[in-house]
Amino acid sequence: xxxxxxxxxxxxxxxxxxxxxxxxxxxxxxxxxxxxxxxxxxxxxxxxxxxxxxxxxxxxxxxxxxxxxxxxxxxxxxxxxxxxxxxxxxxxxxxxxxxxxxxxxxxxxxxxxxxxxxxxxxxxxxxxxxxxxxxxxxxxxxxxxxxxxxxxxxxxxxxxxxxxxxxxxxxxxxxxxxxxxxxxxxxxxxxxxxxxxxxxxxxxxxxxxxxxxxxxxxxxxxxxxxxxxxxxxxxxxxxxxxxxxxxxxxxxxxxxxxxxxxxxxxxxxxxxxxxxxxxxxxxxxxxxxxxxxxxxxxxxxxxxxxxxxxxxxxxxxxxxxxxxxxxxxxxxxxxxxxxxxxxxxxxxxxxx
Amino acid sequence: xxxxxxxxxxxxxxxxxxxxxxxxxxxxxxxxxxxxxxxxxxxxxxxxxxxxxxxxxxxxxxxxxxxxxxxxxxxxxxxxxxxxxxxxxxxxxxxxxxxxxxxxxxxxxxxxxxxxxxxxxxxxxxxxxxxxxxxxxxxxxxxxxxxxxxxxxxxxxxxxxxxxxxxxxxxxxxxxxxxxxxxxxxxxxxxxxxxxxxxxxxxxxxxxxxxxxxxxxxxxxxxxxxxxxxxxxxxxxxxxxxxxxxxxxxxxxxxxxxxxxxxxxxxxxxxxxxxxxxxxxxxxxxxxxxxxxxxxxxxxxxxxxxxxxxxxxxxxxxxxxxxxxxxxxxxxxxxxxxxxxxxxxxxxxxxx
Numbered sequence: 001x002x003x004x005x006x007x008x009x010x011x012x013x014x015x016x017x018x019x020x021x022x023x024x025x026x027x028x029x030x031x032x033x034x035x036x037x038x039x040x041x042x043x044x045x046x047x048x049x050x051x052x053x054x055x056x057x058x059x060x061x062x063x064x065x066x067x068x069x070x071x072x073x074x075x076x077x078x079x080x081x082x083x084x085x086x087x088x089x090x091x092x093x094x095x096x097x098x099x100x101x102x103x104x105x106x107x108x109x110x111x112x113x114x115x116x117x118x119x120x121x122x123x124x125x126x127x128x129x130x131x132x133x134x135x136x137x138x139x140x141x142x143x144x145x146x147x148x149x150x151x152x153x154x155x156x157x158x159x160x161x162x163x164x165x166x167x168x169x170x171x172x173x174x175x176x177x178x179x180x181x182x183x184x185x186x187x188x189x190x191x192x193x194x195x196x197x198x199x200x201x202x203x204x205x206x207x208x209x210x211x212x213x214x215x216x217x218x219x220x221x222x223x224x225x226x227x228x229x230x231x232x233x234x235x236x237x238x239x240x241x242x243x244x245x246x247x248x249x250x251x252x253x254x255x256x257x258x259x260x261x262x263x264x265x266x267x268x269x270x271x272x273x274x275x276x277x278x279x280x281x282x283x284x285x286x287x288x289x290x291x292x293x294x295x296x297x298x299x300x301x302x303x304x305x306x307x308x309x310x311x312x313x314x315x316x317x318x319x320x321x322x323x324x325x326x327x328x329x330x331x332x333x334x335x336x337x338x339x340x341x342x343x344x345x346x347x348x349x350x351x352x
Numbered sequence: 353x354x355x356x357x358x359x360x361x362x363x364x365x366x367x368x369x370x371x372x373x374x375x376x377x378x379x380x381x382x383x384x385x386x387x388x389x390x391x392x393x394x395x396x397x398x399x400x401x402x403x404x405x406x407x408x409x410x411x412x413x414x415x416x417x418x419x420x421x422x423x424x425x426x427x428x429x430x431x432x433x434x435x436x437x438x439x440x441x442x443x444x445x446x447x448x449x450x451x452x453x454x455x456x457x458x459x460x461x462x463x464x465x466x467x468x469x470x471x472x473x474x475x476x477x478x479x480x481x482x483x484x485x486x487x488x489x490x491x492x493x494x495x496x497x498x499x500x501x502x503x504x505x506x507x508x509x510x511x512x513x514x515x516x517x518x519x520x521x522x523x524x525x526x527x528x529x530x531x532x533x534x535x536x537x538x539x540x541x542x543x544x545x546x547x548x549x550x551x552x553x554x555x556x557x558x559x560x561x562x563x564x565x566x567x568x569x570x571x572x573x574x575x576x577x578x579x580x581x582x583x584x585x586x587x588x589x590x591x592x593x594x595x596x597x598x599x600x601x602x603x604x605x606x607x608x609x610x611x612x613x614x615x616x617x618x619x620x621x622x623x624x625x626x627x628x629x630x631x632x633x634x635x636x637x638x639x640x641x642x643x644x645x646x647x648x649x650x651x652x653x654x655x656x657x658x659x660x661x662x663x664x665x666x667x668x669x670x671x672x673x674x675x676x677x678x679x680x681x682x683x684x685x686x687x688x689x690x691x692x693x694x695x696x697x698x699x700x701x702x703x704x
Contacts, residue, residue: 059365088689090369109366 002331005277005285007296011269015236016335018150022082022091024057024325025156026050027099027219028119029127032160036191039075040159040183040323047102047119050157053079053324054096054105057086063106074311075319076351078273078326082155084346085333092149097141099134099219113141115223123167123216124198131214131222138223142230151236153332154227155325156244158220159183165247167196167216171203172254174290181243181282185318209258213251220244225251233264240328242276242321246287253291269296273327274303275315300330307344309351354683357629357637359648363621367588368687370502374434374443376409376676377508378402379451379571380471381479384512388543391427392511392535392675399454399471402509405431405676406448406457409438415458427671428663428703430625430678434507436698437685444501449493451486451571465493467575475519475568476550483566483574490575494582503588505684506579507677508596510572511535517599519548519568523555524606526642533595533634537670561610565603572596577603585616592680594628594673598639605643621648624679626655627667652682659696661703 002012032038032046041049045065052062056079086094094110100117115137121128158164166180182192199216207215213222225248228237239245249270256263276284277299288297304312314320333343354364384390384398393401397417404414408431438446446462452469467489473480510516518532534544551568559567565574577600580589591597601622608615628636629651640649656664666672685695 059361061361086368090688092369094366094368108360108362110362 001301002298002334003301005297005299006288007269007294011296012298012331012335015151019092020151020153020332021093021095021147021149022086022153022155022325023095023097024054025097025099025154025220025224026054026101027158028102029158029160029164029218030119030122031124031164031195034122034124034160034191034195037163037195038160038183039319046159049077049159051101051103051105053077053157055107057083057324058094058107058110064103075314076311077324078320078322079157079324080347080350081326081343082324082329083350084343085329085338088338088342088346089333089336091153091332093147097223099223115141117219120219123164124195126202126215127164127217129214129217129219129222131210131217134219134222135210135226138226139230142227142232145231147235151238153238153240153325153328154224155240155328156220157324158218161218161220161244163192163195164216164218165221165244166192167199168213168221168247169250169287170196171200171212171216172209172250174250176287176290179243179283179287181276181279181284181321183320186281209254221248221251224248225255228252228268229255229263233267236267237269238328238331239268239270240325241270242272242327243282243284243287245270245272246284249291249295250287253293257292263293265293265295269298271298271328271331273322273330274299274301275318275321276327279318279321298331299327300334302330302334302340302343304344306341307348309348311351312347353653354650354686355653357649357651358640359621359646363648364650364683364687367503371444372503372505372684373445373447373499373501374438374505374507374677375447375449376406377449377451377506377572377576378406378453379510380454381510381512381516381570382471382474383476383479383516383547386474386476386512386543386547389515389547390512390535391671398511401429401511403453403455403457405429405509407459409435409676410446410448410459410462416455427666429676430672430674431509431676432699432702433678433695434676434681435702436695437681437690440690440694440698441685441688443505443684445499449575451575467493469571469575472571475516476547478554478567479516479569481566481569481571481574483562483569486571486574487562487578490578491582494579494584497583499587503590505590505592505677505680506576507592507680508572509676510570513570513572513596515544515547516568516570517573517596518544519551520565520573520599521602521639522548523552523564523568524561524602526602528639528642531595531635531639533628533631533636533673535672538633561606573600573603576600577607580604580620581607581615585619588619589621590680590683591620591622592677593622594624594679595634595636595639597622597624598636601643601647602639605645609644615645617645617647621650623650623683625674625682626651626653627670627673628679631670631673650683651679652686654682654692654695656696658693659700661700663703664699
């Protein structure tokens with residue numbers, strides 16, 4: 001079952017049986033090196049998470065490390081969900097967007113788009129991103145991107161991305177301080193709040209939107225805002241992510257306001273997980289309602305309640321929640337005839 | 353699960369969800385009339401096997417005979433496996449290459465490429481093939497072949513093909529006498545060895561590579577060597593077969609050496625069955641390691657251990673093993689979401 005967050009079911013229903021290109025946007029921000037800010041990976045090696053996620057999604061193997069990325073509490077990466085769906089009902093193609101990776105994934109035969117982007121700095125020390133450049137790279141990619149598939153699933157993996165997203169939304173003037181999700185069940189508010197507060201202090205009155213983004217955001221958000229605007233509604237897009245993808249939409253919203261532009265969002269939707277939707281510490285619906293354009297948003301009626309695996313139970317308890325397009329992947333699987341139990345069994349098979 | 357024979361998983365992983373054209377190359381060599389050399393069919397009617405295989409694969413019916421081709425021990429043709437996968441997750445297209453059939457298959461509506469090739473003679477009496485002509489026909493076909501599908505699965509059915517393959521490899525100077533598979537669990541060494549020894553005696557010092565192939569090989573191997581070189585890496589190809597397809601690669605290897613040519617093999621891979629991979633009387637890995645170009649090779653983790661059908665159990669005991677692209681078909685099925693048990697159930701349904 002697919003549930004609506006906002007909008008109605010028509011958009012997602014129209015995609016049943018259609019072919020999807022799965023695009024995974026990867027990036028590193030040094031913000032993830034701030035101790036305790038994220039649990040999306042291995043402490044001290046947080047920067048490896050997007051690399052490992054892409055290796056596992058494409059090949060079923062983690063190659064740049066000998067174990068699957070797990071949080072200290074033992075929550076396995078949501079890439080397991082995205083891979084499980086790919087094995088049961090493959091995406092028509094799988095492409096990687098390298099938006100500033102510290103370590104390149106060890107993958108052959110897959111289309112890896114390299115945009116010559118560097119990992120960004122800690123937002124509490126000024127992320128130091130040439131945001132206009134990154135945005136324009138996204139815009140150009142969207143303008144020239146072609147696929148014979150019917151729609152795009154756009155996913156992300158960037159550790160501490162919810163912190164940079166929360167900083168971004170606030171810096172752009174949205175009253176969004178308490179609306180952002182995190183990889184923790186109980187967000188370590190102190191560390192995150194302090195980091196975000198420090199980042200916001202770098203913003204000066206004369207900063208334009210790209211100067212602001214360059215200080216507090218990340219490559220993934222800025223690039224994808226450009227990418228979506230570059231596509232210009234020519235292709236259906238499922239933003240597969242939680243509050244980070246909502247932040248991408250808020251960036252688009254702000255750019256449109258700044259430029260007095262209009263935007264046809266009829267081919268755009270967001271899909272996240274039930275864990276994000278039901279999260280008490282964030283509110284994706286509230287974020288989406290801040291947009292001046294209409295958007296359809298969905299989550300799948302999927303959890304691990306029927307699984308006995310303790311590592312998967314942690315998802316239901318609110319750890320991890322989303323990433324590597326898990327929510328979008330689940331929606332894709334469900335609208336292509338997969339059953340919840342099949343997906344759970346496949347995910348369990350990875351964990352042994 | 354797909355396992356590597358050599359290379360890594362990237363090539364086959366990149367084909368998940370992609371569309372495949374299944375090409376079945378059929379031929380007869382009178383070598384199959386040598387009593388006891390093969391069990392790939394009905395004694396006295398061995399020449400019918402490729403015809404019946406293609407009829408069953410395309411239509412689910414055997415039309416040129418009233419029963420499914422079975423070995424004297426009751427091992428059913430591996431076409432059952434290839435057909436089962438086609439029913440569960442169809443190949444995008446199914447085409448027949450007639451490379452010298454004694455009896456044309458009774459099939460309409462399918463693309464049957466007729467190359468005006470005659471069945472070849474017994475190799476112990478000189479196969480008498482115009483090898484350069486057959487090779488050039490393959491080359492021309494590869495150069496002009498087009499498909500909108502993402503890759504080609506190239507399979508074969510030619511009784512006694514492992515004997516002609518073993519003769520071919522030895523005639524080309526490869527130390528491969530004991531590396532070739534057969535349709536028997538225990539290869540009838542005497543008959544095969546005598547046949548191959550006799551065939552090799554026809555080769556004279558002045559023979560060039562095509563003269564050699566014309567004496568000891570078969571149409572399938574020679575044509576497909578040309579076909580692959582003609583495609584020139586423009587399309588991804590899965591060679592769906594065991595040691596016979598390895599011999600096709602050895603022919604290519606020798607032609608390249610003779611002509612001092614280079615060859616990009618990055619879009620080429622081989623898939624065979626677990627039964628071939630684990631066969632104690634042959635060694636496909638050793639054959640592939642003789643190549644001067646790189647190749648990825650795979651086999652599916654598929655057997656009939658969970659089946660109760662006695663005829664299928666014979667596969668696990670080492671009879672039959674491969675043919676009609678069974679290994680490639682299984683890999684295709686598995687990377688498109690089929691489960692082992694589904695395939696087994698479908699195969700069993702053909703046997704009643």
